[in-house]
Amino acid sequence: MPETATPAGPVAGGEAAGPVTLLGIRHHGPGSARAVAAALAELKPDAILIEGPPEADALIPMAAHPSMRPPVALLVYADADPSRAGFWPFAEFSPEWIALRFGIDADIPVRFIDLPSGHRFAALPQDEDAEDREQGTASEDDQEEERHGEERHVLDSMRRTDPIAALATAAGYDDPERWWEDVVEQRANGTFSALDSFAAIADAMAAVRDQTRPEDEQREAYMRQCVREEIKAGRRRIAVICGAFHVPALAELGPAAPDVKILKELPKKAKTTATWVPWTHGRLSFRSGYGAGIESPGWYHHLFTAPDLVVERWLARVAELFRAEDLPVSSAHLIEATRLAQTLATLRGRTLAGLTEVTEAVQSVLCGGYDTQMALVRDKLVIGEDLGEVPPDVPVVPLAADLAKEQKRLRFQPKPGQTEAKLDLREPNPGDKSRLLHRLNILGIHWGTLGRSQGSGTFWETWSLDWQPEFAVKLVEAAIWGTTVATAASAKSADRAADAEQLAGITDVVEACLLADLPDALDPIMTLLADRAALDTDVAHLADALPALARTLRYGDVRGTDTSSLRKVADTLVVRIALGFPPACSGLDEDGAQKMRVRMDKTHQAVGLLDDAAAIQEWHRALRLVADREGMTGLLAGRALRLLYDAAKIDGDELNRRMGLALTPGVPPAEAAAWLDGVLSGGAMLLIHDPVLLGLLDRWIAGIPADTFTDVLPLLRRTFSNFEGPERRKIGELARTVGAAPVAGVAAGAEPPGFDRARADRALPVVRMLLGLGTKGETDA
Structure with missing residues (x-):
């Protein structure tokens, strides 16, 4: 005769109707936790089986350790690839945690009966690839159907991972725990036992459960095998605590042969290790291990721990939080919020106010209807910030x-x-x-x-x-x-440096090693840096590598680090960059010029950090070559000129002369706009404090032909968008005053700066002849 598991049937003489009693729970549900505690006390089982990783059976006794404080989680990972890992979190209000502590305190055997994680880890890559293939081959019709059926898919997912939430949603509840409280725990004023409540949940699950995944079938086959083992061992009262979704599949054990066949198809189990780790209330919202996440762990903890006056005690905590943030809250506020929450519950046909009613009351009465302060309540109380603790003797790497x-x-x-x-x-x-x-x-x-x-x-x-x-x-x-933080960081740094494809990757590692004080790693990395720097001829690579070295040399003395070897490498880099930078800036397209401008700025800043006169002189010489080079991209030429001006290597008159040449009608407007972008990207104060430059810019913009102005406008907008709002307003005010002058920035009748009348007179006869204007006298007439 096949064995039958009873979904918490009627109690007679202290024993259930069968050897197995199924307690279908909601993971992390305080209502389920209270019901489990009552059911176990009523059942008095001689074995407790819990949905969880069997690899952690040896760790179960640690749940009663004095230093163990939830929230905590069981961590199971594959020895060969620790990235394949799973967490099984437990809060103080988790039904599984209640069952663990009940079994340990009563000296009752407790074991986990979920499918071993080693099988899951072994199958993980194949499953992920299959899922990717299925998603990648979905037709457009399938995608449209998926969009239209989103709600149905969400409900299906809830049925598998949180069936009580699915039942609550179907009943019109937005809080599964409120549904459990109203329908299960508070019905008939406690006339029915906790075991009867679980029997009712089992009946509901049979109606909700309409589909399973292969993973569910494998897990449930393993669970049934574990139950059979306990029955064979002579257990008379077995309590099984599992997700309510699995109850219908475990109610009839049936013959073992089909389950054995399913389990034989599993991949070979990978070797695993298990341990306890601290967890947080915030992380309980993640789906991990066996259960669905919850959105309000702080509220659930309050529901489970508050002895009475749940709403009043919660509002008192809200008041304490607001007062700690210097927000005014009076006793009258709390009284009115309590009344409002209870009134809302009555209007909605609920026996007690839940989180929805309390939240609405707090927002209306204590927050004046605004959502800003409610964000504080959600983060600090509804979710909570509790961090668990585990005993120091827990096995760890x-x-x-x-x-x-x-x-x-x-x-x-x-x-x-x-x-x-x-x-x-x-x-x-x-x-x-x-x-x-x-x-x-x-x-x-x-x-x-x-x-x-x-x-x-x-x-x-x-x-x-x-x-x-x-x-x-x-x-x-x-x-x-490595076995220590220092040795592990040193080994990984050396590996990163060896694998770095460019010089900048090595200098980044050097900087990290100096900040982390890893001398054992620094010596071989410095040798590698010197060798790679000597062989690398790409100026872009050299320029990208210099900033990290400069920061290290500038701030390394704070930690007492010897940076003499770095100084030699940095000095060599500056010389090589200065020699190769001007040719590297020639012949670039717009994207290349933009990237090179970023390198120019970072290199200029890095050379300044080095605080070495010879290095600074070499770099300024390179900038002059870029600014003066024939055919140089306007963006880079203008940027080099601006950096020289900021370094006081050219004065305002020279900058005015260069700007007058760059913004002449003979220069294509797009090239002139790029040059202007390079000059002005350092800030708007240059235009605000120099009316001559502003006048030249105003005259140039006014003279741009209409057919090319549309092409130049995006460049100008990009340049001026980098200025602050007050700076743009000031430039606009100044532009009004310079617009009336015949030559921007120059008084009426005066000659612009740098104008040579004698040279202009010598050119006039040729210009008149080319234009067909005749002699000077005829033109004047």
Whole structure:
């Protein structure tokens, strides 16, 4: 006779009607968690089976460790490729967590019965490729059908991952937990037992469940096999805690042969490792492991932990949050918000106010109808920022253990949410924190993002910190580089430098090594840098490599780093760039000229950081050649001239003379506009403080032929769009005053600057003859 699993049938004499009782739950649901606790107390099982990764069975006892504080997650990853990993998160209000703690505290055997992750990891690449192929071959009709059937697909997805949410949606509820509270837990004032509630959910699931995926069939086949093993071992009261979607498939165990056949088709299981890692409430919104995410983990935690007066206690927390932000909240506000939330619930036919009613009440009464303050409530309370903790003796890779040791030594533990750390590099502890963050960034673990320092001097660093639970996987992946953060960062830096295709990639690694204080990696990388720099003849590569070296030389002394070898490489680069830059700027199209202008600006800034007179002189000589070179692209010639002017290597008269030549009618308008873009891209103050330049520009714009003005206009707009609003307004005001002068910037009747009347007189006879104007006397007449 095939075994039968009972979906929590009627209780008689303390035993269910069959050896197996199925408790179909909603993952991360506080209502389900309370129901599971009541059902287990009523059932008194002798074995508890939970939907979860079997690889983590040995870690179950750690759930009762005094240092374990949810939210936490089980991490399972493939030994050969740690990027293949899965998380199974648990919150304090997760039904699975309640079942774990119940079994451990009552000394009842507990095990996980989901399909082993090793099978999933082994099949992952093939499945992803197949999915890509299916998406890539979809016809236009299929895509149109997909667009029109979006709601249906969303419902199907909810049925598979969160069936209780699907039932709640069908009943008109926007909060699945509110539906569970109203329909299950509060019906008939508790006349029915928790086991009866799960029986009702099982019946509902049988109606909702109308399709399965091959993955679901494999998982459920494995679950049935696990249940059969427990029955064979003589268990009389087996409690199975699983997603409600799976209950209909587990209700009838049937013969084992079909399940054995399904499981034989699975790929060979990959070797895996499991551990506990801290989790956050914010990350509970992600679909991972066995369950769907939830949108309001902070609210669910409140529902589960509040002993009474749920709405009142929640509004008190909102008031505490607002007052901490210096936002006015009075007792009258809270009383009125409570009344409004309860009234809304009554109008909507609900026994108690839920998150929707409370949110609307808070926004209306406490926020004045505005959404700005509600964003604070959503981030801090509805979602929450709780970060869990795991025991220190949890098995981890050596690299993760070294990081935890460093965090403890530096008193630099991760905190939930985004925080800011301002570090003074002159102090030992902040300096070590900075080095740790730089080393983690090299390993791809971006716990901290370096921002613009608010302090004076180069010895301050301001970091934006945001620890993500997924960094646990990153640590496992980075463990191939070493057993400590320092050795792993050094090894990865050396590998990055060796694989760099261009010189700039090596100098970026050098800069990162100096910031992270990795002397073991720096020596071989410096040798590689010197060799590659000597062989590289591409000026663009050399120019791209210089800024990182210049920053390192300028700020390396803050960390006490020896940069003498870098100085030699940098000096050599400047000389080679100066020699090759003018020829490299010739014959470029518009895109090439734009890229070269960026290199010119960065190189100019880098040479200034070097603070070396000889290097600066060589670079200025190169800029003069670019500005004076015949046939040079207007954009680069103008930009070189502007950099020389900013460096006080040419004066205002010379700039006026060059602008007068560049904006003459003989120069094509597009080329003149490009030259103007190069000169003015450094800022508008040049035009504001020099009326002669502004006058020349005004006269040139007024003289552009109508048929070419449309082509030149985008270039002019791009140039002036870089100016600030007040600067553009000031230029417009000044342009009104210069427009009346016959020669812009020159008084009426006066000769423009640089005008040679004697030379002009000598050319007049030839001009009259060419134009057929006759002699001077005839022309005057």
